[in-house]
Amino acid sequence: MKGITKAIMRTPHMVGSKVGMSKKSADPEFDEYQRNFTTLEAETEKFVKNTKAFSDAVNSLFTSGSNFAQHFSTVFHPIGSEFDLLGKHPQAANTLKNVDDYQVALEELRTTIAPELELISSRVLAPVKELQGVMKTIRKMITKREHKLVDYDRFNNSLTKLRDKKEKSLSDEKNLFKLEQDFEVATNEYEYINGAMKQDLPRFMSLATNFIDPLFHSFFYMQLNIYYMLLEKLNQFADGKYDVSITPAQIADEYEAKRGESFETIEALGLTQRIVSTSKLVQQHRALSPNSATFGRPPTSPLGRSPSAASTSTTGSRNISAGSSFAKKAPPPPPAPFGSKPPLGPSSPNLAAPPPYSPSSNGVSAAAAKRAPPPPPPLKPKPQPNVQYVVALYDFAAQADGDLDFQTGDRIEVIERTSSAEDWWTGRLNGRTGVFPGNYVQDA
Structure with a gap:
């Protein structure tokens, strides 16, 4: 609490000295020290940071080198025994024979270097x-000396200002006496700590x-x-195995x-090529074929339906060479409901037309006695909604990037569709946009 009070009392003088309204003392000799x-x-802090960086770098160097040798040993041994690399590639004999020795050498080196790093620490x-x-x-003593200098300057400025006042009141005389005492105390404290710092700082710098x-040495x-x-x-490891006199360029x-x-x-190899997601394939096809409505990916006919003409025509565009990307598999057929019967064809011999309706003779005479009512006015066609929705019949899990997965019963907004349900449609669900098989859904 006492330190806070002193800080508040010093603040006006510190602000005034910065803007040039208060006199501030200076000691060039101490400022140089x-x-x-x-x-x-600052240099000591840099020395500590650089020393830590060196120790960490050396430790990482040997840890990485040891792991490097271990991984090479793990990779080469199964391949060497399985594919007979030594017989097929005799020029690689040195690598296959020396990889174990290299691993042992780096492990021993890491163990030997560890005590040296401990010595640095x-x-x-x-x-x-x-x-x-x-x-x-x-540094704390230097800060304390700065505080004593502020006290010395503020009491000196107040005392000088009050002494220069021509007409002094009784309260001014009392304040003058108090300021003289405070100034004397501040002067003694400042001169003591300032002299001690000017005497001890050069000795400390030398030590x-x-x-x-x-x-450093x-x-x-x-x-x-x-x-x-x-x-x-x-060098011990490379002796008799490698020529260490050649340059890195050689x-x-x-x-x-x-x-x-x-x-x-x-x-x-196609295995090393980047896999292209389904959405990118769709975009590429649309960019190359602007007249095509969609990039068809006909799945297997899961509901007993044969693929439509639109689906068949777009199947060829789905065959992509292995050198550029990979072909996306058709989605799995939707699961058949438990206990459901196979759908009947459009014409079945077992189905008979219902018997025609035959009105009675009384009904015919009554209808003839009355005039036929006028036909009702035609109904206005309802405007088709701009947004179409479908309901998921089955669960669908995404097979690649760009697929839209959903659960049974989900209501999906249709963005783009074809006339065939055997194609892949584009839709949106819960803020996610992607493609999905049309035979997994029905109109909402």
Whole structure:
């Protein structure tokens, strides 16, 4: 609470000094020491960050290298035994034989490097963090010195202003006496802490330099030791197996020569091609054939219906080469209801027409006695709604990107449809748009 009160009392003077309304004292000697101290703080923080980055990078290097060797060993051994790679490709004998040795070498190297990284943490990072703790204490003292300087300036400005006043009242005389006492206290406190800081900061800067210099040399030799261990271990592994005197450019050229046409062969495989979703296939077909109403994907005839002419005509466009994309399978036929009977054909010999209606003789005479009523006026055709809906008869699960899945009973808005129910239609459900088989739904 006391610190908050002092901060409130210092605020008017701090604001006034920034806008030039209040006088602010300056000590060039201390300002120079403070700039040097701020630079030392920033460089120490950079040293800590870079040391951590180096340790993390070395750890990641050997972890990734060990995993790399392990995966190569896992990949090559089943292939080598199953397809007889050594017999078919004798030029790859070195790779197949040395992959296990490479994995062992990297595992041993990672185990050997781990203690060196621990030394960096204990002998470099830990002492520098202790130095940062001391520097935080000094920074607090610099902040306290700034507060004492503000008190000194504000009491000095108030006292000077009151002394320069020509006509003083009784209250002014009382305030003058109090300000003189406050100014004397503020002067003593400021001069004490300012003198102590000007005396101790140069000594600290010298000691900090002497402290960091051996840490820097230790860190350098630890790095050098890690590099030597890495070089020695890899040279032992490569001795008699690989020529380590060639340049990276020569290694790249040799790799390109040995690779041959294998990369082009892999690129030509349909397995490596990007799968095109159903919606994109529909859009591509419509862009190429603007007169076509839809991009048909005739499913199997699930309801005992033969595909329509529109469905048959669009079937050919669904056959896509394996080199460019993959052909989407027709949707599964909808499940037949349990216990349902097969639908009857349009003409069945077992069906007989109902007997004609024969009115009685009395009815005929009564109808003849009366005049026939005028025919009713024709009904106006109801306007067709702009939005059409269908109801799902079965559950449908999406087979690819762009398909619209739904559950039995869902009400689907139809965006685009064909005259045949054996085609794929475009619809919207719950904000999702996609294509679905027309034989899975009926008009709402």
